[in-house]
Amino acid sequence: MKKWVLPITIVCMISGLLLSLQLRAQSTIVSNPISERNQALIEIINKLENETDVIQSQISKIREEIETIEERKSYGQEDIIQLQNKVQKARKEAGLIPLKGPGLVIILDDNKAGLQAAQNDDPNRYIIHYENILNVISELKLAKVEAISINGQRIVTSSEIRCVGNVILVNTTRLAPPFEIKAIGNPSFLEDILLSGEFELLKNLGFPVSYTKHTSEDPIEIPAYAGSFQFKYIKSD
């Protein structure tokens, strides 16, 4: 037997294995062909996402413009200044003002390595679900969190976190992993709660999750909410 037979055989076997895996991954995509209807729906989704992005940036811009006019300094007019302060406080509470401060930046990511190692297992066991994010957030509230954003989406009272298929949406905006949760508050409180709940659970299941602590010298910045507040059913008198 020639010297090269053994190495070549091994390498051929490996490449054969990879080729078949590759073909399988390809064929699952190919055998599930995107129908024309789905293609049309995807185009509509992309178009709607672009439109909502544009409207949201217009909304943010106008909100700022109005704020600038309304917050114009009126020296000596105590009643206006008081009213301005009240409105500014209410805006801050509603999530309409970008904030900065100490806190945590938490990263939750899909367990790609785990899925790779167990190809035949249910992939759902290796991805971050909306419930995981919802639980982390509801725990942060226990630690008196003051402001939260997920991948740049500011969380306000009426923000929903949901999934459609395996796509996670926050404020009806599609988010892709890794999920970056920014939380402003007392870093030690937040850390204590984080380490005794959903985050630890995910870590123990092998998910690549991590967090960094930020002090007020090294603050986190959280953007303002750019969405709408519409009240059609609430009666206001």
Place this chain on the structure above:
Amino acid sequence: MERKSWQIPVTIVLIFVGILLTLQFQSQTRVLTDLSTQKTEHLITMVRNLSDKRTSLMEELATLENTLQELKVSGATDANIIENLNADLKRLSIVNGEKEVSGPGLTVTFSEYDPILYTDLVLLINELWAAGAEAIAINETRVNFNTVIFYGEVNNSMYITANHIPLSFPITIKAIGNPNTLDKGLTLPGGIIDNLALFQAFPEIEQQEELVLPAVEKKVPFYNARDVEKN
């Protein structure tokens, strides 16, 4: 250097393996968030949600443009600014739950025989926001950003708590909004009500013509968060 006869084939095969490995990795990571792998029904849901969002954003934009126009046309006199600030304050007071509010909506009531966890209530409230709720309360606690739903122990019994106050049964969640839409958001096949039924929890769902929700009692002050300086 003396070249062995096996070096060339091995090199070629190794390059090939490398290419396959990268391809393999790419196709693995791609599958998850791509829209092209989603089912038609999910794509339709996304289109509907986005259309609703666009409508709502357009309305918000129209309101804001109106306000800005008024401020600009009037040259922003003090009287005008005061009027607009008061209008803002009124709207924000609804957003922040400063006042009791009323309107049509939905109630979801759990009896003491429903085996529920605090996370079920967190999920339920999340679903109600997703279905377009405008205001929500649990028993007598109005929900806002800071509302803490958790569990606590009183005299050796476990309770679900809202802002650390034990909730007594029946636990009623009230949501103001379109009663039909809210109802459908919860009862769609495979939705939260189906899920609760798996655990033998069967809450009573009722559409209501008139609900009254209390104002927020508890707010978390901003101890740590500061405004970002404007450029």
